[in-house]
Amino acid sequence: MKGWLVARPDNMSGDNRADGPRRSQQAPLLVAPGDDLGDSGEFDAGHGVLVMDGRLRALKQGRMNNRDGTVSIEPRRTAYVPRPSDLVIGYIEGCTSNIWFIDIGAPFNAILPMSLGPSKAEFGGIRKVLDIGDAILCRVQEVEENHSSVVTMKGMGLRAIRSGSVEEIDPHLLGRLIGRGGNNLRQLKEETECRVIAGDNGRVWIDGDLGGIIEARNKLNDLLEKAKVAEYGGVA
Amino acid sequence: MGGYGDVQCIDENGIRLDGRKIDEVRPMSIEVGVVPVADGSARMTWGLNDVIAAVYGPMEAHPRKIQRQDRAVLDVRYNMAPFSTTDRIRPGFNRRSREISKVTAEALESVVLTELYPRSKIRVEIEIICAEAGTRCAGITAASVALAHAGIPMTDLVVSVASGKVHDIVVCDLNKEEDNYGEADLPMGILPNSGELVFLQMDGDLSPDQFQEAWDYNMEAAKVVHKHMVEALKRGEA
Amino acid sequence: MAIPLVPKLLRAHLAELAAEDMRHDGRGRFESRDVELEIDCLTRAEGSARVRMGDTIVFAGVKFQIMTPYPDRPNQGGLMCSAEVRPVAGRQWEPGPPSPQSIELGRVVDRGIRESGCINTEDLCIIPGEKAWQVILDLFAVSDDGNLFDAFALAAIAALKSATIPAERFEAGEDMPLEVSKTPIMCSYHKVGGRFVYDADRREELGGDERIHITLGDDDHVHSLQKGLKGIFTAAEFAEIMNEARSRCAELRDLVDKAIEGE
Numbered sequence: 001m002k003g004w005l006v007a008r009p010d011n012m013s014g015d016n017r018a019d020g021p022r023r024s025q026q027a028p029l030l031v032a033p034g035d036d037l038g039d040s041g042e043f044d045a046g047h048g049v050l051v052m053d054g055r056l057r058a059l060k061q062g063r064m065n066n067r068d069g070t071v072s073i074e075p076r077r078t079a080y081v082p083r084p085s086d087l088v089i090g091y092i093e094g095c096t097s098n099i100w101f102i103d104i105g106a107p108f109n110a111i112l113p114m115s116l117g118p119s120k121a122e123f124g125g126i127r128k129v130l131d132i133g134d135a136i137l138c139r140v141q142e143v144e145e146n147h148s149s150v151v152t153m154k155g156m157g158l159r160a161i162r163s164g165s166v167e168e169i170d171p172h173l174l175g176r177l178i179g180r181g182g183n184n185l186r187q188l189k190e191e192t193e194c195r196v197i198a199g200d201n202g203r204v205w206i207d208g209d210l211g212g213i214i215e216a217r218n219k220l221n222d223l224l225e226k227a228k229v230a231e232y233g234g235v236a
Numbered sequence: 237m238g239g240y241g242d243v244q245c246i247d248e249n250g251i252r253l254d255g256r257k258i259d260e261v262r263p264m265s266i267e268v269g270v271v272p273v274a275d276g277s278a279r280m281t282w283g284l285n286d287v288i289a290a291v292y293g294p295m296e297a298h299p300r301k302i303q304r305q306d307r308a309v310l311d312v313r314y315n316m317a318p319f320s321t322t323d324r325i326r327p328g329f330n331r332r333s334r335e336i337s338k339v340t341a342e343a344l345e346s347v348v349l350t351e352l353y354p355r356s357k358i359r360v361e362i363e364i365i366c367a368e369a370g371t372r373c374a375g376i377t378a379a380s381v382a383l384a385h386a387g388i389p390m391t392d393l394v395v396s397v398a399s400g401k402v403h404d405i406v407v408c409d410l411n412k413e414e415d416n417y418g419e420a421d422l423p424m425g426i427l428p429n430s431g432e433l434v435f436l437q438m439d440g441d442l443s444p445d446q447f448q449e450a451w452d453y454n455m456e457a458a459k460v461v462h463k464h465m466v467e468a469l470k471r472g473e474a
Numbered sequence: 475m476a477i478p479l480v481p482k483l484l485r486a487h488l489a490e491l492a493a494e495d496m497r498h499d500g501r502g503r504f505e506s507r508d509v510e511l512e513i514d515c516l517t518r519a520e521g522s523a524r525v526r527m528g529d530t531i532v533f534a535g536v537k538f539q540i541m542t543p544y545p546d547r548p549n550q551g552g553l554m555c556s557a558e559v560r561p562v563a564g565r566q567w568e569p570g571p572p573s574p575q576s577i578e579l580g581r582v583v584d585r586g587i588r589e590s591g592c593i594n595t596e597d598l599c600i601i602p603g604e605k606a607w608q609v610i611l612d613l614f615a616v617s618d619d620g621n622l623f624d625a626f627a628l629a630a631i632a633a634l635k636s637a638t639i640p641a642e643r644f645e646a647g648e649d650m651p652l653e654v655s656k657t658p659i660m661c662s663y664h665k666v667g668g669r670f671v672y673d674a675d676r677r678e679e680l681g682g683d684e685r686i687h688i689t690l691g692d693d694d695h696v697h698s699l700q701k702g703l704k705g706i707f708t709a710a711e712f713a714e715i716m717n718e719a720r721s722r723c724a725e726l727r728d729l730v731d732k733a734i735e736g737e
Contacts, residue, residue: 030470033347033384034392034429050391057429059349059389061469068595076472077275077387079294081353091481103479107294107308107356133482148355165498210490214500228473271617272529273564273676284517288616290562313569315560318612319519319535320644327558327612328571361562363616364516365533 028061031058037071046072051155057077072164078172080201082149086140089166089203090151092133095126102136105168105201108148118160135161137205153173164195164207167220171202173227177220243417245402251429254283254414255365261397261409261457266378268385269473278384278468280378283411284368286320289378290361293387298359308353312341314375316364336372337362343376343396343425343435358388370398376435381417381465391427394434395461398423398454406446408453422450428462431455436451476566484681485667493665498677504718506673509629509726511733513636521637521652523733525629528675529619534611534629535654536637540644541608543599551598551606555584557613557626564676578702581611583627583660584691585698587611590658593634597653600646607639610651620675623687627660628726636733657730658670658697659723660689663715665705670715672722688716690723 031037037049037056045051048060048084049071049208058064062075079172082088082104090102090110114121118136121129130136137158169177177198178185189196192215196210207214246252248418256262264282269276274290281287297303302311312335318325334410344360360383362375373396380394402418410421425435442450491498499508507528516522543550549649557580561567572580587593589665598607611625637652664674666682674682684705689698701707 008370030468032393032469033390035466036429046387052391057391059391060387061384062387075387076385079275079353079387091479093479107353127441131482133480135481135483145354161483163486164483166481166483210494210496213487214496214498217498218500271531271562273617273619274562276681286517288562292561292565313561317533317535317614318556318558318610319516319522319533319537319614321518324537324539324610324612327556329710359561361560363562363614365614 014171017143029064030062030063031073037064042069044070046070048073048075072100075172078170079103080171082106082140082143082201083109084140084143086195086200088140088151089161089199089205090136090138090201091198092130092136092184094132095130097126100130102138102151104138104140104149104151105203106149110140110149110151112136112151112153116141116150116154118153118158130160135205137161137167137199144175161205162193162203165213165217167204167206167217169204169220169224172202173224174198174200175200176223176227177204188216188219192219192223211230243413245414245417246255246405246407252407252411256409256411258405258407259453261460262411263314263415264464266381266468268381268468268471272384274382276382276384276388278378278381278385280374280381281373282368282370282377283409284366285364285371285374286366287371287374287378288363288365289375289382290363291358291359291379291382291388292361293386294356294388295355295359297355301355302357303355304350306349306354307350308356308358310341310345310348310350310360311357311365312337312344312360312362312379314340314362314372316367316371320364320367336375339435339437340372340376340379343394344379344383346434347380347385347390347394347427349364352389358383358415368383369412370423372396373398373425376425377461377465381468384469392429393462393465394425395428395458395465396423396425396435397454397457397461399450399457401446401450406442406449406453408457418448418451419474422447422454424451424454424458426455426458428458436452476568478566478680480680484677488678488681492669497666497671499675501555501667504672504722506722507675509628509729509731511632513632513733515698519631519633520640521635522595523629523632523636525625525632527621527625527673529617530625530675531616532622532623532629533614533616534626534633535614536603536633537610537612538637538640538644539610540600540605540646543606548603549599549606550595551593552608553584553588553593553611554608555587555611555630556580556615557583557615559618559622559638561613561614563622565617567618578700579622579626581632582623582687582689582698582700583613584611585700586627586658586660587630587634589697590656590689590691590695592631592654592656592658592691594653596656604644609634609637618676620677620679621662621664621673623662623685624660624673627658627689628730631657631659632730632733635730657727658689658691659726659730660687661685661697661715661719661722661726663718669708670711672715672718679733685712686712686715688719688723690719692727694720694723 439446519535
């Protein structure tokens with residue numbers, strides 16, 4: 001991993017996904033892109049870190065972590081980039097006679113072929129099954145090299161979402177929402193008596209009675225505020 | 237030391253119209269998060285310049301023909317608001333803005349890891365709210381802070397500074413009068429951590445020695461500006 | 475402007491909230507977001523204002539030019555108001571020539587100011603038939619989180635009230651303040667979940683139906699109305715929001731007066 005001059009995905013560590021690490025950790029040091037983070041002989045490059053000329057260099061603004069010999073950055077913001085088997089919440093954007101086009105909040109839209117849809121549709125009757133503007137809980141089946149992806153609704157619990165509310169958070173904050181061993185999420189569900197499903201694309205489906213939804217949304221907003229403070233060295 | 241036209245830009249003590257010495261940078265401030273609905277944003281005041289930069293994306297690239305199969309496109313727009321100058325600017329197509337947008341995009345593309353987002357688009361909007369001199373430099377600088385604020389991976393920030401010559405004296409960071417009545421303008425885009433360049437323009441007349449002097453002024457000024465950029469990013473949203 | 479997808483879930487959720495007389499951010503039906511108004515914030519403009527309503531942020535800037543009066547009105551100057559919502563203000567705003575949406579914004583604000591008669595165009599005349607002032611008001615959106623109309627209208631009147639005619643620069647006498655005799659104020663109501671709410675944010679605009687803009691003058695006289703977007707409303711609904719608009723306009727008028735007095 002030494003001596004690369006040009007930044008390319010293949011000279012970054014396997015952990016260096018465009019949409020950020022899935023777990024967040026405490027870190028003391030704030031860095032900006034371009035900052036020198038030390039010699040690459042000592043540490044491996046994790047998320048948001050690139051090896052250039054034998055030195056570790058920050059690619060993002062955020063907090064630096066140094067765990068188990070790997071230097072990584074917990075970024076301020078991330079965009080979702082799909083990976084196979086991600087659970088995501090999407091909206092139907094359009095359709096042809098046998099394909100739905102799904103907005104999954106990624107830089108590129110996904111398709112849902114009729115064969116992977118929730119139920120059989122007659123030719124020409126695709127909108128009776130899922131109509132434009134409908135929300136769905138689905139799984140990413142396949143991501144092509146050029147980032148276009150295929151989603152499926154075949155699987156446990158995958159379905160059309162017909163009630164409740166969908167909120168959006170940055171994907172790298174999912175770790176905070178879910179908590180160690182799913183503790184935070186479980187607590188949120190218990191306190192609000194809501195069904196809460198967090199998609200890997202940062203869309204969070206909250207379903208329950210109206211009071212519970214509002215309470216859950218307020219708690220979600222509190223979490224985002226706390227994350228903002230933590231980012232800049234405050235107490236989370 | 238003499239006057240040029242009827243404007244005397246530097247007095248006999250080497251003090252400029254705005255009270256600076258010839259090697260001093262105008263006062264500046266940078267703040268991030270000024271466009272709450274954007275994915276990343278920054279506002280930079282630099283002298284009387286007031287610039288807002290916002291970043292959206294990466295997002296799907298439309299129309300299809302602008303897509304690049306192996307990387308994201310940076311869709312940069314530099315624009316001067318109608319009320320940003322003494323005489324009002326009519327909104328609409330403008331050759332100067334187009335050129336500045338192009339060179340800004342190319343400067344920023346040199347540091348952004350566009351390969352991570354094939355076939356998508358990252359929108360960078362630079363709006364000059366108030367113009368003095370060196371709006372393109374303030375625009376590039378603010379845009380690179382906004383990109384970092386949006387979490388777009390990049391190998392370095394880009395600092396842009398312009399030095400030039402007025403009354404045959406090389407001065408750092410031109411102000412409005414020096415830009416109007418001066419004899420040369422040398423804007424550069426510098427990578428602060430390596431001292432490499434990603435943007436370079438020049439117009440006017442400089443001797444080899446003067447050119448070197450202006451070049452060195454820019455390199456020194458870049459360090460000052462870079463400090464402000466990093467501080468703004470680490471300070472976070474107000 | 476790109477037409478964004480309207481999730482059915484959002485509409486259903488907003489309707490559910492409306493049935494309980496609630497809003498998604500906890501506001502009351504006719505409650506506004508926090509409003510900030512700042513004047514003289516643009517160095518190069520002869521009059522300027524910045525308005526922030528929640529996450530919606532706009533600027534208004536006033537510039538002056540010398541024009542030749544129109545032959546049929548030789549002793550009158552002119553007022554021009556244009557709004558440009560550039561792609562900086564949001565994901566949905568696209569580059570290119572002004573969209574119908576931003577043209578509507580500019581024209582509705584323009585009508586409210588023009589028809590209130592707050593600027594006497596005869597005062598703008600320098601030499602009848604030869605020279606007169608043209609007042610140009612440019613509205614500029616920085617961040618669109620809903621209700622650009624009210625933000626623009628508020629910034630517009632505040633910018634005009636703080637403007638100075640730069641006569642010395644044009645060698646046309648001494649600099650003097652622009653006379654603005656009235657304070658027209660716009661209040662916009664958006665139908666969300668089947669009833670009108672005041673100061674809708676972006677989410678409510680996305681999941682809502684029609685909107686109505688009301689501009690009232692100092693004496694509660696109506697100066698401009700505009701119904702926008704698809705939707706049907708009743709006379710009773712209109713009477714209700716008109717009544718609300720009267721008290722809200724008075725509050726915002728005080729806000730403008732205070733900002734100008736505090737100058």
